[in-house]
Amino acid sequence: MKTSVPRSRRHDAGFTLIEVLVVVAALSILTATVGLSVSTRGQGAQGDPARLLELDADLRRAALFGGQPAGFRLTEGGVQPLVLERGVWAEDGPEIVWHGTADWTGLDTPRARGSVIAYLPDGRSTPFTLLLRDGADARTCRADGWRAAECGAR
Helix, strand or coil, X not given: CCXXXXXXXXXXXXXCHHHHHHHHHHHHHHHHHHHXXXXXXXXXXXXXXXXXXXXXXXXXXXXXXXXXXXXXXXXXXXXXXXXXXXXXXXXXXXXXXXXXXXXXXXXCCCCCCCCEEEECCCCCECCEEEEEEECCEEEEEEEXXXXXXXXXXX
């Protein structure tokens, strides 16, 4: 008499694709959250230019690869990322807060708070000059409208 040992079913062994995707998504969200919290820690005006350069690169990339304009607006305490929806600029994520102060300077830049720095899908952006200060330390960040922003000593 033959006794058969039940074979384990194929779907009982290991993890399903959905389970693996859920774990990967959760780990991605945790990594992004930790990365954002670490990247926003800077020392005054020295950290502000790094955050501005990162924002500039992210928005330029988003516009180029997404095919949609992106931008940011200078607020009282930092910058607000924006996205163009149906011809109107809308907030896109949380405000990025400065550790020091920021002021528009130069002739080729919008002077009023609330002006939008736009990044277009063809690689162009609004030219700007922004002075970031924290006590005696000051850095000037500039973008000419074609290249990525650069920050240096005042």
